[in-house]
Each structure stands twice: as C-alpha cells, then as structure tokens.
Amino acid sequence: MNKKIKMLAVDSEEIILKSISRALKSDKSTEFIITTSTTSLDALKQIRENTFDLIILDLALPGMNGIEIFRRIKNIYPEIPIIIMSGFSFSGIHYNLGMDEIAVNETFSKAAGFLLKPFTTDEINTLVKNIVSKDI
C-alpha cells in the first residue's frame, strides 16, 4: 500500500457511501481515506475544511443539486477531479434535474469521470485508478 488518497464521497443514500468505501477497500494498492457527506451543505463544509484528492458527487441531492455544487467546487478548487455519479441516464439527466441541457453538458465537460448506478467494484476501482494515476 504505497498511495494515500483523500477522497470525499457525496450521496444522500448511506448505502451508496458504504458501497463506495467497501469497493475501494478492495484495491490493496491504494489507501483511500474516505470522508462522506449526505447533504450538499455538509459536502461544501467538508471541502472548505479539508483537502481532497478526489470527489465522487451524486447529482441528485436535497437542498442544492449536484450541478450547482459541482460549479461551486470548481470555482474554488478547479484542480480537484470530480467524478459525477447518478442513477439517471446521463443523456436525459437535465430533465430529471429540471435544468437547461447546455448548462448540464458544460458541467459534464469539466468532470473527471462518470459513474452510473448501479456500479460494480471493478467499475469504480478502474475509474478511480485511471483518474488517480492520471491526475495525482
């Protein structure tokens, strides 16, 4: 275990956060220090108070949707790679979020990767490994 990655996982569902933790633990080559948030406000608070190497962000969050949080994080820490995660199909997600398609696509272009639920251990590990090896 030679690498330490500080990561923030944001999702309103505890099971997703637990699943992310469990899946990433299977990668023995990297140590993931995972902080979790179930609300957008808590996520922003964690970002302000800590330094993260990677963020996994669900788009459907109560209070403030994932696109808004994504923009805010990118405004403050543009260098932090963010993986966008969603249960909706990415092609029609603007409809589910009630947002403009162009604005959503613009945000997506700045994302480090996409994770579509339900994902497997391999899928999340491969995606995270790729981003980590590339960006960090």
Place this chain on the structure above:
Amino acid sequence: MTVHKKSESKVQRKLKYLSISTRVSILIGIIILTAMGALSILSLIKQKDDAINSICNNTGQLSSTIEKILRVSMLKNQRDEISLSISNIVDKEDIKSIRIINHKGEIKFSSVQSDINKDISHSGKLCISCHTQMPISSRSSFPNIKNFHHYRIDDKKSLVYYALPIYNAPECYTEECHAINIHDPDNGRNFSKVISGEKRQSFQGTSSGKKSLPISASGSTTFFAHDSSQKILGFIEIEVSIKKVISSIENTRRQLILLTVLFAVIASLIVYFSIRYLIGKPVKNIVSGTIRVAQGDFKHEIPPGKAELGILSESFNKMQKQLVLTQSQLIESEKLASVGKLADEVANEIKNPLTGILIFSESLLSEMQSGFNNNEHNIASTTKDLELIKQQALKIRESIKNILSLTKRKPPVFSSTDLSKIISMAVSVVEKFSNFRNIKVITTIQKQLPEIHADSNLMEQVFLNLLLLTSDSMSAGGIINISAGIFNNFLQIIFSSTGSGKRTDIAKKLTSEGFSKGLSDPEKEEISLAVCQNIIQMHGGKLEVNSERIGTFITIELPVDA
C-alpha cells in the same frame, strides 16, 4: 371556470326557453286560428250575401203578388181597399212598410199615413238611382227598362228596400175607372192624369185652362188617368227588415269564433301532449342523459325509445359506451405515462440499493474465494453485510410493489375510502423523487375526515398526478400545501404551491378548448389534468385549477355521500 360549470350554465340558459312541445302547440294554435278565422269570415260574408239575396228575391215575389192583388183595386179605383190591403200586409216585424209611388215621385199610398202625398222625387234614393243621368223634370218619361226592379240595403237600419215597377197596361189607360180622359187637340192624343177624388170633381167641371178640350159625343169631356205611352206608372216599394238574418249571422259568427278558439285550443293541447309524450319525453331523457354524462356519470343509459328518437337514444348509448372505453383507455395511457415518469424515478431509487447489493455481494464473494484468510472478517461482519444486502433487496421489492400497484389494470371499484390515507401515501411516494428534493409538502387534514365512496386506485392516481404536475412548475423548489376538510357538505381538497408558476396557463388546460387541443396534439399535462378531472367527475365531484404568478391552486370538491 371549469368545463363542468360552463356546460351546466349553458344548459340551464337553454332550458329557460320554451320547450319544443309548447312552441309547436302555440304555432299550431296560431295556424288553426288564422286558417279557421279566415274561412269563417269568408263563409259568413257569403252566408250574409246569400241570405240577403234570398230575402230580396222573396221580397220581389211578395211585391209582385201584392201588385197583382192591388191591380184590381187600382183599376177600380178602390182607394180605401188599397190602403186597407197595404195596412193588412204590413206586419211591423218583417215587412215594415209598403208604399205606392206614382211616376212623379209622389207617395200615393203608404202603410205609414204621414208619408202619403210626400214628394220624394228630389230626395228619394229610389228616384235618384235611375234619374241621375236624366233630368228629373222629365217625369213623364221613366226609363224604358224591361223587368226593372230595384233594391237597396240599409245596413245601419238593417232594412232592405225593394221597388217593383207598376208597368203600364192597356186597361190602365182605357178603363175609365179612376181616370179622367183628356184629349189634347194639339197633337190629337189622349193623355191621362191621375188625380185625387176631390180634384176629379173640379176637373170634370172645368177644362184644363189654356187647352181647349174636345167635347165627346155624349157631351162630356173624358179624362184618362194614364197615358198609353207611359211604360211605368209608378212603384210599389216594400221595406223589409233583415234584423233577424243579421242577428242570426251574428250568432253564427259568435259560435264560429268560439268553435275556432275551442278547436285551436284543443288541437294545441293534443299537439302539446302528443309532442310531450312522443318527442318531449324521449328528448328530455336524452338531454338529461347528456347532462349526466357531461357531469361524469358514464354509467347512465338512456331508456330505449321508438322510431328516430329510439335510434338516437341507441346511438347515444353506443357513443357513451365508446366514450367510456376511450376514457378508460385514456386513463390507462395517462397511467402509463405517469408510470413512465414514475419508472424513471423508481429506477433511480432501485439503483441505489442495487449498487449496495452488487458491491457487498462482490466483496463477500471475493472474501469467500480467498477463504476468509483475513481475520478482519469474522462471521459477525459477514452476517452484517448479508443483512445489508437483504435490506437493500427489500427496498427494491418495495419500490417494485409501488410501481406495480399503479400499473395494475382493473375496473374501478367504489368503496368507502379514507382520502387522508391516500393523500399521505401519494405524498410519501413523491417525496422520494428527485424533483421533490427541494420541495416541501405540508399536509393539513381535518381530523375525523369522513370516508367517501370512491375508487382508491383512481384517487391515488389523481393525487400523484397533481403532485407531479404541481412540482413541474417548481424547478427552483418551494412548498406544496395540501389541505383537506369539509366545506359546504363537500369534501374539499386544496393543492396550493408557492412555486414560480412557470406555466401560468395551467388553468387553460382544463377548458374544453385546451382539452380538445390536448386530444389532437396531446401534451402530457393537458391529458393528465383532463384525466384527473374525469376521474373526479366520475366520483360526482369537480376539479378547478387556477394558476397565478405566485403559484398554482387546485381545488377538488367531492360529495361526501357519493
């Protein structure tokens, strides 16, 4: 204003007009009155003319008879006899008077004593009628007309005046009876002169003044009463009353008017009740049927009738069945559309536990394959993971159950339903949806809300649809208030949102125009609202939507005893 209110007020306005049966019976009454009235007037005129003509003919015959009777007396110069006969014939009631007028226009005999010796040559209508184109002075020359007779009618006095000429005959100017024969030496002709009894004596005693009269062989001068050249010696004028005839015609007129009115009224009543029974009743059934169907009572069937209206009733019932079928298909398709949206949301809900199941089962599988070498994992943690997998699987089962309950095809079943439970259930379903993350739903339900007779699945569909529709215009989030309570004996449910009111024309979607547009170019919201309205109408209630800038207000009213 809703479609229901509009159609109801239109129908009520139209029902204020007179019914078909009343209008047709009034028309028939007017036609009968006009036709029979015109026929009666023509008939009365003809009847009156015929009666008067008949009276005139009879009077003519009577005059002729009187002339024949009096001729002998006249030839014999029995003046008293003539006067007596005239008086006897006159009966005051029908034959008012009889007058004998000489060719000079002097009344010589009359049943009215005061008329005797009156000169009517200048004023009498009898004289004037023939002498208008002839100088009145030439009294010796009467019109040379064969079978001359004259009558005139005085409508005001109800009298007929008949004048029969007394034609000159040889015995009139050859008999010596009452005439004094005078010979005119200038032209060698005899002429006659009618004179009264007193004057006759003086005539006999003197000559005629200027003219020298020849002396007869007997030594006396002979005067003849009439000249042989005269055609008409005078007239017998009879005055006959036509009061009885006029009065009889008046009676007939009154009876005809009464009969005409009576007939018109009877005919109108027959027509009125016939139309009311044969047309009005079936039409009323059809009208009430259409109203009930318009109000959402799709089970109502019009009783079968006969002939054309029977065909119409049958067509209406067929159309209604087709409408029910189409409506159920529409509700079904709307349900499927809602399900599509729900499926998307539910899929998202399923994907979360599914992720957990996948990751944790993979983790357990991986550990099993490695033979549980690592001591970190003991039986307790494995049990915990399996428990988590089970919980997530149960979550998925719940979500699937929810979606299946909406897609189940079954006919409406009306039973006592607690709407507060249905509202709470609908709210709990939508609260999990992504677009409800920023929307707070507050429910204020009156305690002990009475149960209503309703189909719980359909009502659930209504509340889910309305919640989803309201949330569509609240992209920026907000509050949806749902209140339910009893108001004016109706169970009233009010949806009010504080959303941005993105679509301010939401109310228009409920108008008939919006609905018809929706059918030709179906938009989800239009159909969804129309379906909600139909379901509410099916329950005997009404649904009103008001969209304003500050949000949307949806009011549902359901009868408690529905």
